[in-house]
Each structure stands twice: as structure tokens, then as C-alpha cells.
Amino acid sequence: TRPTDGQVLVFGHHLTPGAPVLSRLGALVEGPGFLPHLSGNENLRLYWRSTGRPFEDAHFDEVLEIAELGKAIHRKARTYSHGMKQRLAIAQAMLGLPELLVLDEPTDGLDPPQIARMRNVLKRYAVNGRAVLVSSHLLAEVEQTCTHVVVVHQGQLVAAGQVSEVASSGRRLEEAFLALVEGGPADDRE
Structure with missing residues (x-):
């Protein structure tokens, strides 16, 4: 799929084929x-x-x-x-x-x-x-490896920040993700 809106910048430069910023x-x-x-x-x-x-x-x-x-x-x-x-x-x-x-x-x-x-x-x-x-x-792996996380669901930014902030309240990142994308606490679903 091709993007319908927005742009990608890397180190403040547009990301296009052959762009010098690609060497970074x-x-x-x-x-x-x-x-x-x-x-x-x-x-x-x-x-x-x-x-x-x-x-x-x-x-x-x-x-x-x-x-x-x-x-x-x-x-x-x-x-x-x-x-x-x-x-x-x-x-x-x-x-x-x-x-x-x-x-x-x-x-x-x-x-x-x-x-x-x-x-x-x-x-x-x-x-x-x-x-x-x-x-x-693999959210458990992300939780162990990364310091910050961006949660995207169906093309929309849902949350961003330090893993500990997004996962808050002692929840695992997977539980926080499910709550964010399904609209409620992960343990409240039937």
C-alpha cells in the first residue's frame, strides 16, 4: 500500500529513494x-x-x-x-x-x-x-528490549512514551496494548 497522507522525515530530511540521509x-x-x-x-x-x-x-x-x-x-x-x-x-x-x-x-x-x-x-x-x-x-520482547514504545492500531497512533508509562499500573505491555486497542482493561473482557 502507498501512503495516502503524511510524510517521513529521518534526521529532519525527507526519506526518498537515493536520499543522502539513507547512509545514516x-x-x-x-x-x-x-x-x-x-x-x-x-x-x-x-x-x-x-x-x-x-x-x-x-x-x-x-x-x-x-x-x-x-x-x-x-x-x-x-x-x-x-x-x-x-x-x-x-x-x-x-x-x-x-x-x-x-x-x-x-x-x-x-x-x-x-x-x-x-x-x-x-x-x-x-x-x-x-x-x-x-x-x-512480540510485546513481551519489546518490553524487555525497548525503553520507549509507540502503539499504532489500524494506522492510528494510540499511545507513545516510555514503556513503563504506557504499561502503567503494574500491567504488562501486552495488557496495556489490549486495553488501548480494545477500549477497556484486558482482564474485563469475556
Whole structure:
């Protein structure tokens, strides 16, 4: 779907194809996509070359550590599990250590230990003056990972603020979400 109204600004700049501000942004949206006949390593290097940015600006060693693929980084991407592709896609989004990292369902396909490690990676990433924007339906994970939350329901902004404020009254974020979008306390529904 195409937007019918509004605009998207990133760091005060309109977000359009080829806009210079895109070099300050890393993203994983709509799941990972790699050339299956290339290795994970070759896919990362091809992606970086396509950005036109200097090779020395890439942080290959750091992101390969995040991806936790070990020697599998040299195997063809077609042999990767869904979780391996997801970790490689997050690593790709982080290659240039962008100021803003946008991740759609970043824990999709990850097992519980990998989710816990990815949660810590994202928290550390954000501590260094960068921002991480996570889109997720896994509200318990959002609650454990994020400091702030924006609740959007049917295209409308419903709530925004610190997770503790939105979830208030000792409720879990999921309970607060249900109350916000269904118009009443989550435990009052039949």
C-alpha cells in the first residue's frame, strides 16, 4: 500500500529513494533476502559495494560476531536456516554502524538463547548514541528490549512514551496494548 497522507522525515530530511540521509540508516524490513548462490560473506560484501561507501567504513568483523554464523559465513546462503538468514540480515543492517537502525520483527526465526543475545546486542547498540527502532508483534520482547514504545492500531497512533508509562499500573505491555486497542482493561473482557 502507498501512503495516502503524511510524510517521513529521518534526521529532519525527507526519506526518498537515493536520499543522502539513507547512509545514516540501516534496516531490515520484510525479512531477509540474499542471493542464494553466494555465501553469507559474499552477500555482505556485495551489499556494501552496492552502497558506494568506502570499504573501510564497513564493520565486517563486528557484524560477523553479531551474526554468530562461524564457518557457515562461507557457505552458500541457500543452505542457511531461517534464523541464520535473519541474523545475517541484522548484521547487514548494522554494517556501517548507522545512527538509526530499523528492524522489523528482528527475533523472527531465532531460538531463545539467540533472542536473549540479540536483545543484549540491540541494547548495547542503542547505548552508544544510536537509535534502534523495532517493529514487532512480540510485546513481551519489546518490553524487555525497548525503553520507549509507540502503539499504532489500524494506522492510528494510540499511545507513545516510555514503556513503563504506557504499561502503567503494574500491567504488562501486552495488557496495556489490549486495553488501548480494545477500549477497556484486558482482564474485563469475556
